[in-house]
Amino acid sequence: MIWPFNRKATTETGAQYYLRDAAAADARALVEFKHRAWRAMYGRLKDEGFFAQAEATTDEQVKFWQSRIAKGDKIWIAEDLRDRIIGTILATTKYSEHTAEFVELYSLGDVREIRYFYLADDAAAAIGKALVDQAVGDVPALTWVSGHAPAVVQSLRAAGFADLGEPVDPAVAPWHGVARQAMVRS
Template identity: 30%
Template sequence: MPTPDYRVRRATSDDVPATLDMKLAAWRETYATQRPASFFTAEAARRKQQVDWWARGLAAGAELWIAEDPAGRIMGCSGAGPVQDDDADAGVRYELQMLYVLAQAYGTGLGLRLLESAIGSKPALLWVLEDNPRAQAFYRKHGFAPDGRREPLTDQWAGLHEIRMVRSAG
């Protein structure tokens, strides 16, 4: 079966609503067993607020990368930026802040294309759910390793933990 011809490009504010829909669909696919249905309902209810926040971020210079299939459907997204102050101890300056791909695009190389679009081969760090072995395996394959930091999540994510993974220079 041929691999779909995905187009990866920088998002514009016009792409934000569809990107948020894709992100919520990816969360449903990935976290359905870890989060109650009310979690997804609450996220859907915050859509307007999120659209405005993301659009303001893009207008201020934030980079968001999206991947579209040949029909123009958004199949994945990624974004990165400078590390947050509390992550400075990792010794890198760049953080992969998000990478989501819909399940139907797993195994197509789309995740790698989005990773490369967001951070290239730079040393970087990221936070990933402790209970997401698929994502952790993907990041290990691309040079990231857990560094021992583990943080509890709060609010709607309470009860889950994230681990930090770092990719050093070289």
């Protein structure tokens, strides 16, 4: 007879998920999770070709994230009790070009940029807030929110973030048509 494995809904401490930093061996799972998140977030805004093009570069993305992790970048993962990724986050002090301009324009000073923040469709905002707390603590931070990501927005608001400026629609492909909104916590 085979007994079904029936893991508890919570741990002995009452936890329903846990946070940990990603290892290089997690890179493929992180990239595949990102692809699923993109389909949920941008599915109404982009065609199948957009997703196919991104997914065709999975192996290169895995190598990229393995090298980032090997260099010491901390990517935090939220996993449920079945070891399924339900959220990820990366925060950095190295700004992207558009973020550097935005920080200067609004005189934000020294802020952390959250660049890689995704949640599963069924993830609770509390999980996202826990990831934000882990990645940036109480320090000033900024991120760009785009697509359909209500749990991400709720998580950021719960962590003290607010919209700043107007949404920006990138003028060039592949992101044209996907407006980004800056959210900042001072």
